[in-house]
Amino acid sequence: MSWLLPLSALSAEHRGLVGSKALRLAELGRQGVPVADGFCLTTEAYRAMLRQSGLLTRIGLELERLPLSELRWEELWDTAQRIRSLFLTTPLPPQLSTVLQTLPADWQDRPLAVRSSSPQEDQAGASFAGLHDSFLNSRGEAALLEHIRRVWASLWSDGALLYRHELKLDLGQSAMAVLIQPMIDSEVSGVAFSQSPQNPAHCIIEAVYGLNQALVDGTLEPDRWQLERHTGTPITHHRTTHLQALRPTGAELALHPLSPSEQHRAPLTPAQLLAVFTLAERLEQHFGTPQDLEWTLADGRLYLLQSRPITTLADTCEPAAWKRADKRPWYLSLKRSLDTLEQMQQRIETTLLPEMKADAARLATIPLTQINDRALAAALETRQARLRHWQERYWDELIPFAHGARLFGALYNERLKPADPFEFTALLTGTEMAALQRNEALATLADTLRAQPELARTLDKDPNAPLPGAFDTALKHFLQRFGQATFHAHALFDERANLIRLLLELARQPAPAAPRHAPAREQLTHRFLKAFAPDQQTLAQRLLAIGRASYRWRDDDNLILAAVENELLRAMTEARQRLQARGCGHDLTQLEADTLTALLRRRDCTLPPTVTASIDEPIQRQARPALELPVFINEDADFVLRARQLVGQPAGAGLAEGPARVISGPEDLFAFRAGEILVCDAIDPNMTFIVPLASAIVERRGGMLVHGAIIAREYGIPCVTGVLQATQKIQSGDRLTVDGYLGIVTRHEPQ
Amino acid sequence: MNALEQLKTRVAGLLAEQSFAALATRDGERLHNSLVCFAASADLHALYLCTPRSTRKYRNLLRTPEVALLIHSAVNRSLDLQQALAVTAQGAARILDAAESARYSPLFLAKHPHLAAFLEAPSTALIEVRITHYDLVSRFQDVATLRLQPASEHTS
Numbered sequence: 050m051s052w053l054l055p056l057s058a059l060s061a062e063h064r065g066l067v068g069s070k071a072l073r074l075a076e077l078g079r080q081g082v083p084v085a086d087g088f089c090l091t092t093e094a095y096r097a098m099l100r101q102s103g104l105l106t107r108i109g110l111e112l113e114r115l116p117l118s119e120l121r122w123e124e125l126w127d128t129a130q131r132i133r134s135l136f137l138t139t140p141l142p143p144q145l146s147t148v149l150q151t152l153p154a155d156w157q158d159r160p161l162a163v164r165s166s167s168p169q170e171d172q173a174g175a176s177f178a179g180l181h182d183s184f185l186n187s188r189g190e191a192a193l194l195e196h197i198r199r200v201w202a203s204l205w206s207d208g209a210l211l212y213r214h215e216l217k218l219d220l221g222q223s224a225m226a227v228l229i230q231p232m233i234d235s236e237v238s239g240v241a242f243s244q245s246p247q248n249p250a251h252c253i254i255e256a257v258y259g260l261n262q263a264l265v266d267g268t269l270e271p272d273r274w275q276l277e278r279h280t281g282t283p284i285t286h287h288r289t290t291h292l293q294a295l296r297p298t299g300a301e302l303a304l305h306p307l308s309p310s311e312q313h314r315a316p317l318t319p320a321q322l323l324a325v326f327t328l329a330e331r332l333e334q335h336f337g338t339p340q341d342l343e344w345t346l347a348d349g350r351l352y353l354l355q356s357r358p359i360t361t362l363a364d365t366c367e368p369a370a371w372k373r374a375d376k377r378p379w380y381l382s383l384k385r386s387l388d389t390l391e392q393m394q395q396r397i398e399t400t401l402l403p404e405m406k407a408d409a410a411r412l413a414t415i416p417l418t419q420i421n422d423r424a425l426a427a428a429l430e431t432r433q434a435r436l437r438h439w440q441e442r443y444w445d446e447l448i449p450f451a452h453g454a455r456l457f458g459a460l461y462n463e464r465l466k467p468a469d470p471f472e473f474t475a476l477l478t479g480t481e482m483a484a485l486q487r488n489e490a491l492a493t494l495a496d497t498l499r500a501q502p503e504l505a506r507t508l509d510k511d512p513n514a515p516l517p518g519a520f521d522t523a524l525k526h527f528l529q530r531f532g533q534a535t536f537h538a539h540a541l542f543d544e545r546a547n548l549i550r551l552l553l554e555l556a557r558q559p560a561p562a563a564p565r566h567a568p569a570r571e572q573l574t575h576r577f578l579k580a581f582a583p584d585q586q587t588l589a590q591r592l593l594a595i596g597r598a599s600y601r602w603r604d605d606d607n608l609i610l611a612a613v614e615n616e617l618l619r620a621m622t623e624a625r626q627r628l629q630a631r632g633c634g635h636d637l638t639q640l641e642a643d644t645l646t647a648l649l650r651r652r653d654c655t656l657p658p659t660v661t662a663s664i665d666e667p668i669q670r671q672a673r674p675a676l677e678l679p680v681f682i683n684e685d686a687d688f689v690l691r692a693r694q695l696v697g698q699p700a701g702a703g704l705a706e707g708p709a710r711v712i713s714g715p716e717d718l719f720a721f722r723a724g725e726i727l728v729c730d731a732i733d734p735n736m737t738f739i740v741p742l743a744s745a746i747v748e749r750r751g752g753m754l755v756h757g758a759i760i761a762r763e764y765g766i767p768c769v770t771g772v773l774q775a776t777q778k779i780q781s782g783d784r785l786t787v788d789g790y791l792g793i794v795t796r797h798e799p800q
Numbered sequence: 801m802n803a804l805e806q807l808k809t810r811v812a813g814l815l816a817e818q819s820f821a822a823l824a825t826r827d828g829e830r831l832h833n834s835l836v837c838f839a840a841s842a843d844l845h846a847l848y849l850c851t852p853r854s855t856r857k858y859r860n861l862l863r864t865p866e867v868a869l870l871i872h873s874a875v876n877r878s879l880d881l882q883q884a885l886a887v888t889a890q891g892a893a894r895i896l897d898a899a900e901s902a903r904y905s906p907l908f909l910a911k912h913p914h915l916a917a918f919l920e921a922p923s924t925a926l927i928e929v930r931i932t933h934y935d936l937v938s939r940f941q942d943v944a945t946l947r948l949q950p951a952s953e954h955t956s
Contacts, residue, residue: 106878113882113939682802687843687949690804693935694943774803793941 068166092224123752134470136202244339259294409612453599495555512546692778699792701761701768705745732757745787825860
């Protein structure tokens with residue numbers, strides 16, 4: 050058994066056992082490059098863990114649950130989180146402790162660095178920075194064991210699952226080695242590219258005060274130098290305002306303020322810069338290819354932490370589907386540190402969303418009926434531009450902020466190791482989500498109808514019947530607050546009759562019970578906070594706050610965006626009315642804004658075809674190959690295909706049976722009856738006003754943190770997401786059983 | 801390839817690749833399972849198997865022609881739960897007469913040439929199961945039913 054090998058003893062024959070990072074460091078150490086001593090926990094230990102604990106099968110079952118190629122990025126994160134949870138909660142091989150006791154005795158009191166070293170990167174012929182985890186400041190045996198678990202788990206990180214083809218990630222073959230070294234308490238550290246990816250004549254060096262992790266994970270902005278590649282002459286120096294440095298603090302790492310002199314001094318002197326450059330050049334010469342290295346300075350000495358070849362990802366082998374729209378780097382870029390997320394939250398809450406709201410309100414004040422056709426055409430263009438602008442902001446700033454809930458979830462699982470890796474979602478429920486406030490307002494209006502059966506009967510016969518003053522006022526108030534909802538490019542509450550029918554259906558049901566999540570939320574919050582030491586309580590509170598804000602804005606931002614869209618739709622409605630009056634013979638409801646604008650200007654009724662809007666994210670944002678699911682044809686001359694049982698993700702616990710209502714357009718929303726099962730391609734918070742009527746939710750779009758899953762948890766109803774082709778395989782009226790514990794949807798045979 | 805074609809291809813692939821099926825027959829209230837060799841018609845409308853006339857399954861299907869056959873690709877590993885494909889074929893069994901046997905024996909023997917002597921024995925019957933539907937189970941819990949159109953049930 051060769052579980053633990055000293056770095057100095059590694060040679061090429063150990064490649065599969067120790068991975069490229071360890072092997073390269075060993076080789077460079079022998080060449081006289083300053084590297085820290087170390088030991089490598091080989092892939093044998095990882096394999097023993099999988100074999101002895103039954104993890105191999107459990108990971109396999111998880112990976113095979115749905116085709117990985119068909120998972121969206123959120124589902125890949127979910128899958129990685131489930132696997133991570135298996136590693137966190139499965140007992141380690143008993144021999145591991147014994148083996149680690151053979152580490153040098155004086156390491157017991159020293160902080161260690163625990164780094165991933167994956168043999169898969171050798172197979173890929175490329176380096177994939179940031180896919181696997183490394184940990185600093187590991188103190189004591191318990192922490193070391195915990196960090197080894199997490200490094201092993203990171204073999205199956207979401208990033209690794211994204212690049213699984215290139216990594217040739219395979220359950221039977223792939224394994225992870227762990228490099229264990231005394232941590233170097235860095236004064237300054239950084240990265241270097243011996244050849245700039247942007248300009249082959251340049252070398253790039255970046256540096257921060259303190260540990261490198263803050264630079265690598267984006268917490269701190271580094272100083273950045275471009276140097277002439279062949280001489281090392283600095284060409285540019287981008288100075289940043291450095292106020293903090295990441296340093297070991299007890300058993301953790303924390304940002305510390307820099308001294309005034311450090312704040313005003315670049316992290317590297319010219320001589321140190323030249324030393325880093327010389328190291329980078331030496332490594333490139335040694336390996337014969339440009340290198341991406343991490344280095345650190347301690348006690349005036351330069352150490353190499355790791356070196357790997359620079360490979361632009363575009364050069365790696367890619368399945369054909371990726372070539373069209375590979376947005377995986379975009380997905381990986383979504384990861385943010387707590388500090389960055391807090392800055393994002395600040396911007397979202399104080400600038401972005403208030404401005405979005407104000408923009409919609411400003412557009413709402415323009416009296417569209419009173420302006421001429423030319424001005425209306427201009428208004429249509431402005432509104433399209435505003436909507437595009439806010440949609441861009443949505444993708445570029447609001448969606449990345451949704452990472453807050455995932456950051457919180459990962460940390461919750463590390464600290465509490467719950468059996469259910471999505472237990473953390475219970476702590477995020479119960480925030481003041483706008484969709485819930487809207488639903489409460491609807492419930493209040495329904496209460497009025499329940500209390501006035503005569504009025505309900507009148508409206509049941511004629512939903513356009515005059516309303517008594519108080520109810521009319523209440524309804525107008527509701528529309529003022531929530532009337533801007535849109536769905537599939539339709540203003541949802543434009544027709545009063547639809548809203549009245551919805552209220553009548555709500556009123557026919559017993560008054561809704563209070564949300565059921567409160568006790569679990571409080572208990573779990575208490576448990577979460579207790580898992581942190583007294584001096585870490587602030588950190589715990591910050592994490593919880595960012596998780597909750599992220600969870601809430603993930604839902605609310607859609608409603609605010611809809612208010613902007615609603616203003617475009619309002620202008621489109623006005624345009625259609627004018628064109629109808631003018632006698633244009635088209636089906637005007639099918640015409641898009643561009644077409645309507647052109648018609649208004651040219652007074653011409655011959656126009657190009659339109660494009661249907663989609664509420665799901667654009668394919669290039671999904672970080673998966675463009676899906677080429679088979680067209681769902683279910684009949685030929687010989688056979689009829691019927692999906693009987695469909696598998697997805699169990700995103701909301703519970704079991705429910707009822708008739709399906711497939712939502713294809715606004716008319717399906719207003720035809721929704723109590724007890725029906727909501728079946729939808731992708732749930733949008735604008736449409737979740739029917740959820741209080743629904744007995745369960747089935748959604749094609751997958752994920753544990755998608756809108757469908759969020760709202761189902763709020764109402765305590767079962768939810769299954771990620772059901773491929775759900776809206777094609779299920780028809781309205783089909784009798785379904787939704788098993789939200791297992792993620793299974795069963796279609797019953799027709800009677 | 802559309803979803804229906806894809807599913808038919810998967811079923812056809814499994815039926816071609818697997819030699820054995822677990823045949824379920826019934827004697828009144830009592831159920832009986834037997835491991836049998838089978839072959840499928842190219843159009844998937846029928847499965848063919850043979851059995852000595854003295855067997856319990858033969859007696860059972862004379863009395864109750866409705867049968868089910870389970871065909872699967874599990875190889876006794878835990879990952880089969882997710883990776884194996886299982887098809888339950890349901891239909892009505894019929895003993896073929898001499899002329900029909902002569903017609904369908906080549907199809908059966910093409911897949912099981914080593915059973916030539918067994919099939920040719922006077923005591924052996926060639927049985928045709930006309931399929932009403934296939935239930936296909938993949939990924940542990942994903943179930944689809946492929947039902948023969950009523951007009952196709954008696955054609956081949």
